[in-house]
Amino acid sequence: MTQLKVLAFDIFGTVVDWHGSIAREFDDIHPDITNGITGAQFAVAWRDGYKPAMQRVMSGELGWTLIDDLHRMILEDILQRFGITGLNEIQKGHLNKVWHRLDAWPDSVAGLTRLKSKYTICTLSNGNIGLLTNMAKRAGLPWDCILSAEVFQKYKPDPATYLGVAKIFAIAPEEVMLVAAHQDDLNAAHKSGLNTAYVERPLEFGAARIKDVSPHPDNTFHATNILALAEMLGC
Amino acid sequence: MTQLKVLAFDIFGTVVDWHGSIAREFDDIHPDITNGITGAQFAVAWRDGYKPAMQRVMSGELGWTLIDDLHRMILEDILQRFGITGLNEIQKGHLNKVWHRLDAWPDSVAGLTRLKSKYTICTLSNGNIGLLTNMAKRAGLPWDCILSAEVFQKYKPDPATYLGVAKIFAIAPEEVMLVAAHQDDLNAAHKSGLNTAYVERPLEFGAARIKDVSPHPDNTFHATNILALAEMLGC
Numbered sequence: 001m002t003q004l005k006v007l008a009f010d011i012f013g014t015v016v017d018w019h020g021s022i023a024r025e026f027d028d029i030h031p032d033i034t035n036g037i038t039g040a041q042f043a044v045a046w047r048d049g050y051k052p053a054m055q056r057v058m059s060g061e062l063g064w065t066l067i068d069d070l071h072r073m074i075l076e077d078i079l080q081r082f083g084i085t086g087l088n089e090i091q092k093g094h095l096n097k098v099w100h101r102l103d104a105w106p107d108s109v110a111g112l113t114r115l116k117s118k119y120t121i122c123t124l125s126n127g128n129i130g131l132l133t134n135m136a137k138r139a140g141l142p143w144d145c146i147l148s149a150e151v152f153q154k155y156k157p158d159p160a161t162y163l164g165v166a167k168i169f170a171i172a173p174e175e176v177m178l179v180a181a182h183q184d185d186l187n188a189a190h191k192s193g194l195n196t197a198y199v200e201r202p203l204e205f206g207a208a209r210i211k212d213v214s215p216h217p218d219n220t221f222h223a224t225n226i227l228a229l230a231e232m233l234g235c
Numbered sequence: 236m237t238q239l240k241v242l243a244f245d246i247f248g249t250v251v252d253w254h255g256s257i258a259r260e261f262d263d264i265h266p267d268i269t270n271g272i273t274g275a276q277f278a279v280a281w282r283d284g285y286k287p288a289m290q291r292v293m294s295g296e297l298g299w300t301l302i303d304d305l306h307r308m309i310l311e312d313i314l315q316r317f318g319i320t321g322l323n324e325i326q327k328g329h330l331n332k333v334w335h336r337l338d339a340w341p342d343s344v345a346g347l348t349r350l351k352s353k354y355t356i357c358t359l360s361n362g363n364i365g366l367l368t369n370m371a372k373r374a375g376l377p378w379d380c381i382l383s384a385e386v387f388q389k390y391k392p393d394p395a396t397y398l399g400v401a402k403i404f405a406i407a408p409e410e411v412m413l414v415a416a417h418q419d420d421l422n423a424a425h426k427s428g429l430n431t432a433y434v435e436r437p438l439e440f441g442a443a444r445i446k447d448v449s450p451h452p453d454n455t456f457h458a459t460n461i462l463a464l465a466e467m468l469g470c
Contacts (some may be wrong), residue, residue: 034261037299068405120368120369120372122368128403128404129380129382129386129403130403130404132380133355133379133380134355134358134404135405136379136380137355137379144368144372144379145315145364145367146380147364150386150403151385151386152365167366168363168364168385169365169368169369170452181241227259
């Protein structure tokens, strides 16, 4: 195997627990406001709006739009759908930024710290740079570098994002490995010639929607979590 | 004063000692090859080629070109000018990457670490992202985020770079402070509404060309080094 140099990480669901973090924050809002909706329902509905919103950018219907702005569009939509009307502008702005305040999975910081001793570790997320930086600072994620769709002005799974990592470090695609909990992301990276590592996150969508985390033969590695990946890579 | 949130650092000369680092590496090359040229001469000649090369990009004579490639063009030019002909392709490629291996000034890591406890600290350099990441990893520079002209596809002093930092973090220009050892960089940032901190680096060009480091009234802060700046900012 070619020597790996850079590990690029998907973020939402792979490194941080968006479902649990959003559910917890939403459940802290006063019940008079939340209209009987649970945090778990709210989190899943918000995330479910993500791919259709992204699709509107990729199809050209929307111009280049940051995730912060896409999240806000989806938020307005689900608040209306759930009949939640008691949030003012400041509260909505604050809630939208919950994506900057997502908690890491318990193994992430320790696993990344070990991987960083041997590899360059970076983000490769559709999240915007400001969001990823604020998240890393709060959660203690020790990135060497924050890369985002914002740098390439293309969203994953556009090949420009995966190949962009190799280009930035002036290395071959196979010297980069994408680490993700989503097989579609890994498939696209594999097609661009990157190595791939699948990380199991069965609870990504909460306990009510357990995710299939079976191994896919195309992946270079399959790990139960980031600490286990560090172990497999001898870090 | 508005609350500062993000400190953006110029790199070459401000955080790292390009002159000393390049001079040392060049002086380690066998004297049969270096043709009587000293490391100090070589370092200054290389850096002197920087602004004219950048100017060729800014004028549109050259398309968008990464610093790694500009450094290589200047390197070819000065090797020829100094009559240095004994380096092969691999050696030239390695020498060109000395810009990824620059040592930090003695106060930089400690100063940045203290500033990071209170502010988001990022690079804002004309150096490319790969160069800045490799440099940070080797020298232990604890950036929250690596920003570069490469992200904005404009070189400093284009206002798009200074305002780009504010835009990335969705904050006002005056909530960003540029920290640099170069008054022209600070002047341009000031014009875009950023706060500015001058850092004294009298030895930037070596002991043979001591730099004037007198205070300029437009700067928000004037510090002898980055540790002193941390002290002034109460970190």
